[in-house]
Amino acid sequence: MRKRAKLAVLFFAVAAVAASSHALAAERIPIRVNGSMIASGVSPYISKGTTLVPLSVIAELKGVRIVSWDHPNKTVTLALNKQQVKLKVGEAFATGESQTYPLPAAAALRHNRVMVPLRSVAELSGAAVTWDSARKTVSVDSPAETSHPTAARRQTAEIIIDGSHYTIPVVSEELKRYSFAASTSKGIVWSPAPERSEFRDPTVYYPDEPYTFYLSDPKIHSLNIHQSRKLFALPAAEDGKYTILDGIYGVGDYVIYHTYVIGKGMAQAFESQAWAMKVTEPQSRKKIETFHSAGGYFHSFGIVQQDGLYVSLSQIPGNPDGSYNYEALVYKTTTDQTVRLQNFTRTTKGLQFKFDGKNYTVPLTQV
Incomplete structure (x- = not known):
């Protein structure tokens, strides 16, 4: 008193x-x-x-x-x-x-x-x-x-980064797949899945609070907020629309991360985005592109670590004969340069193109 x-x-x-x-x-x-x-x-x-x-x-x-x-x-x-x-x-x-x-x-x-x-x-x-x-x-x-029931049932999601095992604290088993981490030259950037209320639709993830990004020493394999530096948080839900994290990828002292926006009760995302952020300057985060990866649209990406490149390929439906149009993009972290490729070739080994006077073949992963 x-x-x-x-x-x-x-x-x-x-x-x-x-x-x-x-x-x-x-x-x-x-x-x-x-x-x-x-x-x-x-x-x-x-x-x-x-x-x-x-x-x-x-x-x-x-x-x-x-x-x-x-x-x-x-x-x-x-x-x-x-x-x-x-x-x-x-x-x-x-x-x-x-x-x-x-x-x-x-x-x-x-x-x-x-x-x-x-x-x-x-x-x-x-x-x-x-x-x-x-x-x-x-x-x-x-x-x-920490006697609250939620604290007692916390679990961990295991993520392998460069051959090393790391764990991220999560509230429940179902949220493990919504937690992400990546290695950068400045440390491990990670984001645990925010809690989801039990009464909401169990088939769709509507987080109670925004995703938060943290930076940890790579020597700490049990990632936790108490030994980490908070970088920033994604936007909070607004007008029934939720911003969901869909992946984090390290590129030198940058991270590339994917998000998508989904409305409550909607089966597909409104849109998806790729972002770039310099780890030491969280306020510098920048949207690289907006894309769709549902409803007949496909999107793939790849990373060239040694040159600091993020490469993407969008497969867009709509041609009268049922064929697709393709759009390719390159973002260079070291110069903050975004270029839409005019000439590129899709092969079984990846996307082939020429950029800054150098020939590339970049393996792609579908979002």
Whole structure:
């Protein structure tokens, strides 16, 4: 009680700054910390698919302490177990002692309370966060007290990268095929499949939260968020449309990743995309192309590691005689150059073409 009283005094002293009304959702969201329901003076809310909670909720976790509040700069300093992290109102990142952590939404002030993205900040402390969409309840469990049923049934997906075995934590067996990882010159880039609520259609994957990309030391074969750097998150679901990760591929210090967008109740994706991102500059991610790989459309791709190339071939139906048209593309990571090939040949060994004065035959994999 004394701890909560101190927190109340601290945050009632914060000057009110109105948050943008269009970013706030009015629904009330119950919060359960280490099995106990938490009452807060200001209700948690959802902004752009991200749950924000009063900082006092995070302070209930084991190993978390509010160090100070810098009122002129609207900055709070937290002790999260063994590190200190600063969050500034209006900024979508947290600053640690040696690195910066991107956040899916900026910290905000609401009714004189500091509101922070629940999952991102809680996971920095090592806590596990789960979301029950049916009951719209969030559960947060400290590392030493992960008694929530979801935490108990967590499994791992095994992925072989360059002959080495790695594991990714997943919530259930069915989500293993939605988790991905790839080796880059900067480390292992990976993304675990977000949880899916039980009441949803079991034949289609509608994640409760956006996919998040992490960077890990390649020496750590049991990949986990507590020993990884968060890079960024895919867009949250909007208007019943979900962005699903469909593969990650390392190319030097870049990753190429595929996504597709699907609507709830739809049998096929609206569209698929190929993206490129420099691992050290997550904000640099760029859409390479948009394509279709369903409904009679086919799409294949290949990678040339030594030259930093991503190559794709789209097979497009629609000719009166039932034949296909073909479109080929090359993206070069080192120059950020995208070229539509005018001359190429499809062979049993792959796609043959000439690029930058060099002849290539690139084996292709169908998406």
